Amino acid sequence: xxxxxxxxxxxxxxxxxxxxxxxxxxxxxxxxxxxxxxxxxxxxxxxxxxxxxxxxxxxxxxxxxxxxxxxxxxxxxxxxxxxxxxxxxxxxxxxxxxxxxxxxxxxxxxxxxxxxxxxxxxxxxxxxxxxxxxxxxxxxxxxxxxxxxxxxxxxxxxxxxxxxxxxxxxxxxxxxxxxxxxxxxxxxxxxxxxxxxxxxxxxxxxxxxxxxxxxxxxxxxxxxxxxxxxxxxxxxxxxxxxxxxxxxxxxxxxxxxxxxxxxxxxxxxxxxxxxxxxxxxxxxxxxxxxxxxxxxxxxxxxxxxxxxxxxxxxxxxxxxxxxxxxxxxxxxxxxxxxxxxxxxxxxxxxxxxxxxxxxxxxxxxxxxxxxxxxxxxxxxxxxxxxxxxxxxxxxxxxxxxxxxxxxxxxxxxxxxxxxxxxxxxxxxxxxxxxxxxxxxxxxxxxxxxxxxxxxxxxxxxxxxxxxxxxxxxxxxxxxxxxxxxxxxxxxxxxxxxxxxxxxxxxxxxxxxxxxxxxxxxxxxxxxxxxxxxxxxxxxxxxxxxxxxxxxxxxxxxxxxxxxxxxxxxxxxxxxxxxxxxxxxxxxxxxxxxxxxxxxxxxxxxxxxxxxxxxxxxxxxxxxxxxxxxxxxxxxxxxxxxxxxxxxxxxxxxxxxxxxxxxxxxxxxxxxxxxxxxxxxxxxxxxxxxxxxxxxxxxxxxxxxxxxxxxxxxxxxxxxxxxxxxxxxxxxxxxxxxxxxxx
Amino acid sequence: xxxxxxxxxxxxxxxxxxxxxxxxxxxxxxxxxxxxxxxxxxxxxxxxxxxxxxxxxxxxxxxxxxxxxxxxxxxxxxxxxxxxxxxxxxxxxxxxxxxxxxxxxxxxxxxxxxxxxxxxxxxxxxxxxxxxxxxxxxxxxxxxxxxxxxxxxxxxxxxxxxxxxxxxxxxxxxxxxxxxxxxxxxxxxxxxxxxxxxxxxxxx
Ligand code: SF4
Ligand code: SF4
Ligand code: SF4
Ligand code: SF4
Numbered sequence: 001x002x003x004x005x006x007x008x009x010x011x012x013x014x015x016x017x018x019x020x021x022x023x024x025x026x027x028x029x030x031x032x033x034x035x036x037x038x039x040x041x042x043x044x045x046x047x048x049x050x051x052x053x054x055x056x057x058x059x060x061x062x063x064x065x066x067x068x069x070x071x072x073x074x075x076x077x078x079x080x081x082x083x084x085x086x087x088x089x090x091x092x093x094x095x096x097x098x099x100x101x102x103x104x105x106x107x108x109x110x111x112x113x114x115x116x117x118x119x120x121x122x123x124x125x126x127x128x129x130x131x132x133x134x135x136x137x138x139x140x141x142x143x144x145x146x147x148x149x150x151x152x153x154x155x156x157x158x159x160x161x162x163x164x165x166x167x168x169x170x171x172x173x174x175x176x177x178x179x180x181x182x183x184x185x186x187x188x189x190x191x192x193x194x195x196x197x198x199x200x201x202x203x204x205x206x207x208x209x210x211x212x213x214x215x216x217x218x219x220x221x222x223x224x225x226x227x228x229x230x231x232x233x234x235x236x237x238x239x240x241x242x243x244x245x246x247x248x249x250x251x252x253x254x255x256x257x258x259x260x261x262x263x264x265x266x267x268x269x270x271x272x273x274x275x276x277x278x279x280x281x282x283x284x285x286x287x288x289x290x291x292x293x294x295x296x297x298x299x300x301x302x303x304x305x306x307x308x309x310x311x312x313x314x315x316x317x318x319x320x321x322x323x324x325x326x327x328x329x330x331x332x333x334x335x336x337x338x339x340x341x342x343x344x345x346x347x348x349x350x351x352x353x354x355x356x357x358x359x360x361x362x363x364x365x366x367x368x369x370x371x372x373x374x375x376x377x378x379x380x381x382x383x384x385x386x387x388x389x390x391x392x393x394x395x396x397x398x399x400x401x402x403x404x405x406x407x408x409x410x411x412x413x414x415x416x417x418x419x420x421x422x423x424x425x426x427x428x429x430x431x432x433x434x435x436x437x438x439x440x441x442x443x444x445x446x447x448x449x450x451x452x453x454x455x456x457x458x459x460x461x462x463x464x465x466x467x468x469x470x471x472x473x474x475x476x477x478x479x480x481x482x483x484x485x486x487x488x489x490x491x492x493x494x495x496x497x498x499x500x501x502x503x504x505x506x507x508x509x510x511x512x513x514x515x516x517x518x519x520x521x522x523x524x525x526x527x528x529x530x531x532x533x534x535x536x537x538x539x540x541x542x543x544x545x546x547x548x549x550x551x552x553x554x555x556x557x558x559x560x561x562x563x564x565x566x567x568x569x570x571x572x573x574x575x576x577x578x579x580x581x582x583x584x585x586x587x588x589x590x591x592x593x594x595x596x597x598x599x600x601x602x603x604x605x606x607x608x609x610x611x612x613x614x615x616x617x618x619x620x621x622x623x624x625x626x627x628x629x630x631x632x633x634x635x636x637x638x639x640x641x642x643x644x645x646x647x648x649x650x651x652x653x654x655x656x657x658x659x660x661x662x663x664x665x666x667x668x669x670x671x672x673x674x675x676x677x678x679x680x681x682x683x684x685x686x687x688x689x690x691x692x693x694x695x696x697x698x699x700x701x702x703x704x705x706x707x708x709x710x711x712x713x714x715x716x717x718x719x720x721x722x723x724x725x726x727x728x729x730x731x732x733x734x735x736x737x738x739x740x741x742x
Numbered sequence: 743x744x745x746x747x748x749x750x751x752x753x754x755x756x757x758x759x760x761x762x763x764x765x766x767x768x769x770x771x772x773x774x775x776x777x778x779x780x781x782x783x784x785x786x787x788x789x790x791x792x793x794x795x796x797x798x799x800x801x802x803x804x805x806x807x808x809x810x811x812x813x814x815x816x817x818x819x820x821x822x823x824x825x826x827x828x829x830x831x832x833x834x835x836x837x838x839x840x841x842x843x844x845x846x847x848x849x850x851x852x853x854x855x856x857x858x859x860x861x862x863x864x865x866x867x868x869x870x871x872x873x874x875x876x877x878x879x880x881x882x883x884x885x886x887x888x889x890x891x892x893x894x895x896x897x898x899x900x901x902x903x904x905x906x907x908x909x910x911x912x913x914x915x916x917x918x919x920x921x922x923x924x925x926x927x928x929x930x931x932x933x934x935x936x937x938x939x940x941x942x943x944x945x946x
Binding site: 335337343353354357358360362363364365381384386387389390391392393394 | 776780
């Protein structure tokens, strides 16, 4: 398209009082030869009418709007899919945070304009990606327990087809093997209701069910998945739009709990074994089939124990309360002891705890020291924390171990793969243990034909990764949503909500993909990375670093992008040493030119310049927030928003420093175990890459203090001015960049 | 985890529910303690918990574990001053005050005298209310101070002399003996009834 660009400056919201608008117009004219208009209230009806008028009568299709932050009024300034709109922040980051009518404030505003004008010069209008094949919108649900059944049914209710794959011969999962269930309003036990759910699913014409089935291979990407299923020995292939993984949990292996008497005494059973016995009719002593009078439940059996299962499964407390109730129902005289660390009955489930107390169950807080046998009965010794004494409970007929939940995806043994050449801890055979966050650490469930591993990457306990702070359903594989207890341990009421949520995300993904737009977090983005393959050196950085496994490889080792898997983070663009990956509206040369557009004063002017590459997701709005709160910071910093710090290409550091910029700040999200990065690995990768930047600095004979990486959360806005000012002090102490004026 | 003491000389204590059942049957509101979740809000609220050998929470735990002697012999159950802080705050709505008084009453009936002076005071208080329908401060304090004999009585009286003089000055205590209230007969019938119901207060 031929670009016709006009720059518009809004003088409202205090901008007109803070800066000299006529001078700004001169800059636009002199440096970019672009027409420039101003308006006192650009987002008001007249302002918008002016924009529309220019679009219609003069054919303007590229708008540089120098006004408020791009994070606000984006709906107001949405001028349709045919227009390029670039926002220049003159309000939050200039008028509201800098002294008015000041030389430095003016220079900042001018540079912000230059940066934007340089950007639109290189920007092209994105076109939605369109695959050659037709997009599928059916949802594959893996797992036919409560979560999977619910997800399939909700998908059907929303008008989409579901394909359900269950490994067992019958549907219903664990819940079908339960006697009763505790759920809202948590006053009494209720029936599981699973038969009704199963028949609703099997009777629904929009749901295709495969039992005794497994997923053998998943190829393609969202909208284009081709899923090979083996069902009852037959092979079938389904075309699928998005996937819900709901393959549930397994109980923690009680064979590891010998210290609690499991395996040693027949009358020590797990809560799962107890449930099966209760569902089977009568609860009796496994050793001799005699009646059960005294039962002791050991809570957190292996749970919340660094040696076993370090986390709380959040349901086993409730399960024991339920099972104690079975015993009281079977024999009102039965005595139940519940030995706990903490009773965790979250939310309204507390009501059921009260009921169990009222029923006369005996709660003891402490830890088990010994489970033993004397005279055909069991005894338990424990340290009672509330009495502060060692206690002994005798004449016990049955000990129930409340074991926790392990995600079904967690492998029994850590799998090993062939180690890359330079891996330090490989064994004699050249093999290496895979990390939980690789796609290789899992019991097969999806068998993805992805270069980056066949399963969803997991967090350290084996649960598929999810952005637990903000976006719990998201996994690291686009269009695949984990739900139910495979995602995190949860009770049945929570599972229902969770499954609906995952099904809706899957549907949303199908629709977005069919429209060629990105899903979360750049929802609606139409751009996608394009590879200039002529110059590719097959270094494989892009395939390895893409956090979403979007890039496969062909037989010759060339990267093979799957645009429908792409989240448009730009991490590949930041990774590529050849700089051949670009988006229509975001590329390495474009940002390079933006940096180059910054006017760098001569050394004797004593006005340092710092470029801050700032993550658009959290850090940039936090900076806006500091502006909204009228906080002040140095006027010498030029902020350039980036999609993710992971998209930062190191060449920009060289670009900036070789042009006399005195320092570089990188603002990104927290990384590590409780990461906040919207692209999961982006800020971590940026940090690692920055470790290598010292080479560049050495080559230029510059101090490493000139480049700094800072992690900020969305709520850290109050820290930002201080971070900036401290960095400016550092820059002052290392002195001006010797490359100024080159 | 709290520190575990080794009271029984290395032998763990047996855990039995018989005392809890005894409390449920015989103590007013005794059964309510089933609902205690050991949060400790009562202990934190109680202005006297520092003076108590066991906080209300701990008393409930001891009952559940079957520690009859410790509970019925505890100072704590006699120390409750009916401030009602615990009862108001208990998230499980246990009438902690009533349970404490019920326990004290039951302990005395079972021949435990955890705090002799408290029960002497209680006894005197009841006796005067029964006789006069009100309290004769000087008579009550005289009997309370001299309960342990002449020498401690004089010592107690001297210690409290300033307060006594202030009370006289502010007409909180009369020199002449108090007279019974109007309707004393009706009051006595009520107290007799309470006595019959086993609610005669914490007195020996
Ligand atoms: S739910 Fe209860 S038993 Fe289960 S791990 Fe948590 S605290 Fe322990
Ligand atoms: S790194 Fe980001 S932009 Fe590149 S292919 Fe992967 S998801 Fe897409
Ligand atoms: S990072 Fe760049 S050069 Fe390396 S394989 Fe990917 S596209 Fe090719
Ligand atoms: S406040 Fe109530 S629930 Fe909490 S310890 Fe006291 S009696 Fe128990």
